[in-house]
Amino acid sequence: MQDIRIELTQNPTHLPEDESTLGFGKRFSDHMFVMDYTVEKGWFDPRIVPYAPISLYPSTMCFHYGQTTFEGLKAYRTEKNEILLFRPQQNFKRLNISDDRLCIPKLDEEFCLEALKKLIQIDEKFVPHSKGTSLYIRPFIIATEPQLGANSSTQYKFIIITSPSGVYYSSGLNPxxxxxxxxxxxxxxxxxxxxxxxxxxxxxxxxxxxxxxxxxxxxxxxxxxxxxxxxxxxxxxxxxxxxxxxxxxxxxxxxxxxxxxxxxxxxxxxxxxxxxxxxxxxxxxxxxxxxxxxxxxxxxxxxxxxxxxxxxxxxxxxxxxxxxxxxxxxxxxxxxxxxxxxxxxxxxxxxxxxxx
Amino acid sequence: MQDIRIELTQNPTHLPEDESTLGFGKRFSDHMFVMDYTVEKGWFDPRIVPYAPISLYPSTMCFHYGQTTFEGLKAYRTEKNEILLFRPQQNFKRLNISDDRLCIPKLDEEFCLEALKKLIQIDEKFVPHSKGTSLYIRPFIIATEPQLGANSSTQYKFIIITSPSGVYYSSGLNPxxxxxxxxxxxxxxxxxxxxxxxxxxxxxxxxxxxxxxxxxxxxxxxxxxxxxxxxxxxxxxxxxxxxxxxxxxxxxxxxxxxxxxxxxxxxxxxxxxxxxxxxxxxxxxxxxxxxxxxxxxxxxxxxxxxxxxxxxxxxxxxxxxxxxxxxxxxxxxxxxxxxxxxxxxxxxxxxxxxxx
The missing domain is CATH 3.20.10.10 (D-amino Acid Aminotransferase, subunit A, domain 2)
Structure with a gap:
């Protein structure tokens, strides 16, 4: 299994005092997991780095031809202060199924789960405490070859970002x-x-x-x-x-x-x-x-x-x-x-x- | 009609001597047209700026939910050294039709054509001369709101990039x-x-x-x-x-x-x-x-x-x-x-x- 390079943020942030202000998918934890792909190297340079913008040429294929896939899952904090993921293997399995349909090179599912655990360990403080809250996890892949031919890309980025989140539907369990x-x-x-x-x-x-x-x-x-x-x-x-x-x-x-x-x-x-x-x-x-x-x-x-x-x-x-x-x-x-x-x-x- | 702000490159490049090496969609002219959208401002800050990477948070909606549209057209250099576009009004009209289906705010078609003409005037030297070559033009729109709710974005970028190009099919007119x-x-x-x-x-x-x-x-x-x-x-x-x-x-x-x-x-x-x-x-x-x-x-x-x-x-x-x-x-x-x-x-x- 590849080593994951880790670069910690110099500007740590925190959850808000009032977790009811979290909303959904608007705030992000301090770090993200990133890994790149080229035909020559396969998936390489897995790393956990500060959450930050990524820089892409306007010709980058994901802006034009929709060759992207994603997943969504959650981490929950228990009353005993453990952090649990729910069936994460299923998400990485499904990501590979999506990737197969979209001609995106497959990922090592076991490695992805290890990378995700590592990421959450580093950003543990962003898993909120209140009932109904969770850390929403978004693994995604984008085609990154900078050219306009409408083919399958030869370059990709796999990124996992995490977002401390409140309840998804503000109306709760109301029908x-x-x-x-x-x-x-x-x-x-x-x-x-x-x-x-x-x-x-x-x-x-x-x-x-x-x-x-x-x-x-x-x-x-x-x-x-x-x-x-x-x-x-x-x-x-x-x-x-x-x-x-x-x-x-x-x-x-x-x-x-x-x-x-x-x-x-x-x-x-x-x-x-x-x-x-x-x-x-x-x-x-x-x-x-x-x-x-x-x-x-x-x-x-x-x-x-x-x-x-x-x-x-x-x-x-x-x-x-x-x-x-x-x-x-x-x-x-x-x-x-x-x-x-x-x-x-x-x-x-x-x-x-x-x-x- | 809005004024277009212009910022010229400090690092001008040139077409290769041998235009047969151009290929398709791999090289780009020195400048691009960019305009932003927010719900409050509508489309604003139209500008022609040096071709360069754009910086987007990993949560940017276009990476996740496919809310993107594009067009493709060409500029040709005539024997009299004029530069002609082919039915460009049709492209901006169709872009608005695509935008309507994708819930992207409409553009002023006439303004887009003026912006495109201005862009090509500035990058005129990138319209190649040889028979079968052209300047391929790629207007496109991406959803840029940085959040993960699967809704229609409230922010967009409209960009036009141009690419001096050889023949599309290397096999030419062969069946x-x-x-x-x-x-x-x-x-x-x-x-x-x-x-x-x-x-x-x-x-x-x-x-x-x-x-x-x-x-x-x-x-x-x-x-x-x-x-x-x-x-x-x-x-x-x-x-x-x-x-x-x-x-x-x-x-x-x-x-x-x-x-x-x-x-x-x-x-x-x-x-x-x-x-x-x-x-x-x-x-x-x-x-x-x-x-x-x-x-x-x-x-x-x-x-x-x-x-x-x-x-x-x-x-x-x-x-x-x-x-x-x-x-x-x-x-x-x-x-x-x-x-x-x-x-x-x-x-x-x-x-x-x-x-x-």
């Missing part, structure tokens, strides 16, 4: 309003919908702005071919409780293989609940609503963990779910997963990883 | 080999296929690498819904000469509204040729090939102008077009358009714009 997008499409079979790459977020922006303008939080995407089957919510995977079955769309190549999604499915299975990963149409959801069988709807993702859906709109039909209140299963899953993440509930799955 | 991609999809109705944005190029890379590994130049994309209808070639639009009809796929929202494509259609119409912008399936192309009616296939784009297709592969079928030689119509269109672009053929369309 959100979501509408089903029937005009724009996020991704299609054969595309890159399963990768965490900039283009999937860029394509979603216009719908998201429309949603906000109409007082909705986010949009629910349908499949790009038939415009019938439910995909995901852009920043989240989606679950429906229909009768006694918990349903989430199957991993089909066009939706993100969410780690919170996967954990919820495993959790529900372990508890003996009926949980299905399968195709589900918007028509089935509407029918279940009409029959009184649609008990709960919730999104899952690293940022929010669980986001209950209180209102779901499809064309002219506005469906109010569970009286616009958080449902029992949503609440239970949220409490269980965040309990495991913070070391308050025994981790029978071996999901958490100690930073020290 | 290229293209295969029809039947696994991956570039874009779908409702997506962002019509925008010049990084994600559309990122999604194409894997197919392009596969093509190169199999000794093909590029891939021809089919529609993402039925996988039957022809879309484009990633870096080019595509034309088929079937009998006496010249056919190119209609502008449908998922393909790029190419300016060379549009010019070819107008040119053919003016000459009284039968030219159709319509849906065309790969089956129709195969049938025409079998019947001996498929006379020519060619791609069009700013970089190559015309790229004749000599071999077209679909699944196991390899179609050799026009004995793998450039066709009459392809040759005629290439000569006419490049003649107009270089001021050697009278421009009856009013397409060219003088820089001075």
């Amino acid at each position: 959100v309003k979501i509408y089903v997008e029937d005009n724009y499409v996020r991704a299609v079979r054969g595309g890159m919908g399963m990768a965490k790459t900039g283009g999937n977020y860029a394509v979603s922006l216009k719908s998201q702005v429309n949603a906000h303008n109409n007082d909705y939080s986010q949009v629910l995407w349908l499949d790009g071919v038939e415009r019938k089957y439910i995909e995901e919510v852009g920043a989240m995977n989606i679950f429906f409780v229909i009768g006694d079955e918990v349903v989430t769309p199957e991993i089909n190549g066009s939706i993100l293989d969410g780690i919170t999604r996967k954990s919820m499915v495993e959790l529900l299975k372990k508890e003996g609940k009926k949980v299905s990963e399968r195709r589900i149409s918007i028509q089935e959801v509407e029918d279940a609503y009409e029959n009184g069988e649609l008990k709960e709807v919730f999104g899952t993702g690293t940022a929010a963990v669980i986001s209950p859906v209180g209102v779901l709109k499809y064309k002219d039909k506005v469906m109010t779910i569970n009286d616009n209140k958080i449902g029992e299963i949503s609440k239970h899953l949220y409490d269980t997963l965040t309990g495991i993440q913070r070391g308050e509930i025994e981790d029978k799955f071996g999901w958490t990883v100690k930073v020290y | 290229v080999k293209i295969y029809v991609e039947d696994n991956y999809v570039r874009a779908v109705r409702g997506g962002m296929g019509m925008a010049k944005t990084g994600g559309n190029y990122a999604v194409s890379l894997k197919s392009q690498v596969n093509a190169h590994n199999n000794d093909y130049s590029q891939v021809l994309w089919l529609d993402g819904v039925e996988r039957k209808y022809i879309e484009e070639v990633g870096a080019m639009n595509i034309f088929f000469v079937i009998g006496d009809e010249v056919v190119t796929p209609e502008i449908n929202g998922s393909i790029l509204d190419g300016i060379t494509r549009k010019s070819m259609v107008e040119l053919l119409k003016k000459e009284g040729k039968k030219v159709s912008e319509r849906r065309i399936s790969i089956q129709e192309v195969e049938d025409a090939y079998e019947n001996g009616e498929l006379k020519e296939v060619f791609g069009t784009g700013t970089a190559a102008v015309i790229s004749p297709v000599g071999v077209l592969k679909y699944k196991d079928k390899v179609m050799t077009i026009n004995d793998n030689k450039i066709g009459e119509i392809s040759k005629h269109l290439y000569d006419t358009l490049t003649g107009i672009q270089r001021g050697e053929i009278e421009d009856k369309f009013g397409w060219t714009v003088k820089v001075y």
